[in-house]
Amino acid sequence: MSFLPYVVAAWLFVVGLWGVVSSQNLVRTVLSLTVVQSSTYLVLLGVGYRSGAQAPIVADIPASSRLVDPVVQVLVLTDVVIEATVTALLLALVVQAHKRFGSVDPADLRTLRD
Amino acid sequence: MSRRFRLGLFALAGPGLAVVLLLGMHGLPAFGHFRGLYGVLANRLEPPLRHATDIVTALNFDLRAFDTLGEEFILFGSVSGVALLLRQLRDEHKDERNRDVADHRFADASDALRVTSLILIPLAFALGAYVVVHGQLTPGGGFQGGVVLAAGPIAILLAGRYFALKALAPAWALEALDSIGAGAYALIGLGGLIFASVYLQNFLPLGTPGKLLSAGTMPLNSLAVGIEVTGAFLLTWTEFLDQALIVERGAR
Numbered sequence: 525m526s527f528l529p530y531v532v533a534a535w536l537f538v539v540g541l542w543g544v545v546s547s548q549n550l551v552r553t554v555l556s557l558t559v560v561q562s563s564t565y566l567v568l569l570g571v572g573y574r575s576g577a578q579a580p581i582v583a584d585i586p587a588s589s590r591l592v593d594p595v596v597q598v599l600v601l602t603d604v605v606i607e608a609t610v611t612a613l614l615l616a617l618v619v620q621a622h623k624r625f626g627s628v629d630p631a632d633l634r635t636l637r638d
Numbered sequence: 639m640s641r642r643f644r645l646g647l648f649a650l651a652g653p654g655l656a657v658v659l660l661l662g663m664h665g666l667p668a669f670g671h672f673r674g675l676y677g678v679l680a681n682r683l684e685p686p687l688r689h690a691t692d693i694v695t696a697l698n699f700d701l702r703a704f705d706t707l708g709e710e711f712i713l714f715g716s717v718s719g720v721a722l723l724l725r726q727l728r729d730e731h732k733d734e735r736n737r738d739v740a741d742h743r744f745a746d747a748s749d750a751l752r753v754t755s756l757i758l759i760p761l762a763f764a765l766g767a768y769v770v771v772h773g774q775l776t777p778g779g780g781f782q783g784g785v786v787l788a789a790g791p792i793a794i795l796l797a798g799r800y801f802a803l804k805a806l807a808p809a810w811a812l813e814a815l816d817s818i819g820a821g822a823y824a825l826i827g828l829g830g831l832i833f834a835s836v837y838l839q840n841f842l843p844l845g846t847p848g849k850l851l852s853a854g855t856m857p858l859n860s861l862a863v864g865i866e867v868t869g870a871f872l873l874t875w876t877e878f879l880d881q882a883l884i885v886e887r888g889a890r
Contacts, residue, residue, distance in 0.1 A: 526669040534659050541655075545648040548641060567666070572677065575670035580677075580693035582685050583775060583848055593677030594693040598702060601694070602709050605781060609716035612874045616723040619881055623727075631640050 529570035536563035550618040550628040554611060561607045565600050572596030689844040690774040690853035698779060699859040703838040706859070707823060710866060714820045717870040721813075724877045732884050755793040762790035770864035774853040780860040784867025791872060800883055804876065812873040819866025826858050 536559055543556025572593030578585060580594040622628050667673060680701060681693055690696035698706050726732065766787030773779030794803040830839035845852035 526671075527663070529669055530663050530666055534663060537659070538655075542648070545644050546641070570669055571666060572672055572674070573670050574672055579777070580681055581691060581777060582681075582693065583691040591681045591693070593672055593674055594680055594697055595674065595677045597694045598697045601698065601781060602705070605709055605713060608871075609713055612720050612878075613716050613723070615878070616720045619878070620723055 529566055529573075533563040533566040533570065536560070536566065548629050548631070550621060550630055551615070553630065554614045554618065557614070558607055558611055561603065561610075564603055568596040568600050568603070685847060688840060688853050688856070689847040690856055691848055692774055692776055692778070694777070695773040695779045695856060695860065696853065699773070699856045699863075700840055700853075703827070703859065706863070707827060707838065710820050710823050710863065713866065713870050714816060717816060717873055720874050720877055724881055726885060730885050732880075752797040755797040758793040758796075759790045762786055762793065766790065766864075766868075770860055771850065771857060773860035774856040775848060775850070780863025780865075781867055783860075784864040785871055787864065787868040788871035788875070792875060795879065800879060807872055807876070809873065809876065812869045812876065815865055815869025816873060817869075819862050819864070819869060822862035822865065823859060826855055826862060830855070 540556045540559030540561075540563065543559060544553050547553040547556060572595065574590055574592050577590040577592045580591045580597070582589075582591075618628060621633060625632055627633075680697055684690055684693050684696040684700070688696050688700055690700070766783045766785075766789070768783070769778035769786055770780055770783030773783070791803055791807050794800075794806065827838035830841050831837045833839075833841040840854040840856070842854040842858075844854050847853075851857065
């Protein structure tokens with residue numbers, strides 16, 4: 525089952541995307557986007573894993589230990605920060621959209637054209 | 639765009655997406671058999687060259703320190719964006735009449751919840767500070783610890799005292815934390831330029847591996863990031879809470 529993490533990642537990606545597409549509430553749209561993004565964490569961490577390897581913390585393990593790839597873990601950290609900031613910005617937009625249009629249904633945002 | 643149209647578009651694009659996903663997944667290394675050399679070299683070289691024991695932090699604040707600078711300013715820019723989007727509009731006013739009664743959802747918090755949140759505040763501060771300063775030794779660092787630090791003051795909201803939180807952490811102070819943290823990181827990099835002639839180069843003594851003050855500039859970078867993240871997250875949260883609790887529709 526060496527491909528299982530990637531299958532889960534693809535599933536998360538598609539489910540999140542479906543949430544974005546089918547959403548009738550902008551808050552749900554934003555949260556679905558975070559589900560899409562969490563699939564990228566799984567891909568990154570899955571890619572960097574080495575069988576039988578330990579976390580890349582070398583404080584109290586023998587110097588010859590097999591370690592997982594630390595680069596992808598750094599990328600996941602960046603990813604998490606980006607997700608937090610993007611979510612905050614989008615939710616701020618939702619707050620303002622709700623003030624302007626009195627609704628958080630994306631279908632009601634057509635008045636944007638005015 | 640109506641929901642119907644969106645669903646139709648998705649049905650149309652779905653098969654294409656499935657093909658691209660399958661092709662992409664096919665090219666990934668088998669789980670557990672990654673052969674990237676960059677990570678192997680980082681694992682082998684960072685401990686002897688930089689005396690850090692957490693390689694993830696070592697990458698973050700040393701090898702990829704310049705990327706982290708960009709990440710810092712993404713955070714800074716987006717928090718500024720949130721503050722700008724949630725500013726007080728012309729047809730709004732701030733309703734602070736009920737300062738003392740703390741009229742919000744948690745106002746009727748039970749005594750047990752209030753005591754618990756009081757206990758939580760110092761605990762969150764201690765854990766956050768620990769995670770920030772031990773970044774180069776154990777899992778953690780400025781980003782992770784900063785979020786924990788920001789969670790401390792938020793416990794005051796749980797205790798039903800949002801205005802006390804505003805008094806303890808006013809917007810100007812949070813903005814200052816955010817800017818000082820971001821500026822400090824850039825200035826530490828400038829130290830590298832001055833003392834080691836490369837921007838963000840590690841220019842401090844490396845110390846003994848495993849000690850609190852080791853790995854050169856990494857603890858400083860971590861501290862700068864921790865300060866920025868604390869300010870940034872608290873500012874974002876209070877901007878949203880202001881919208882829910884203080885800002886009212888209609889000019890005064």
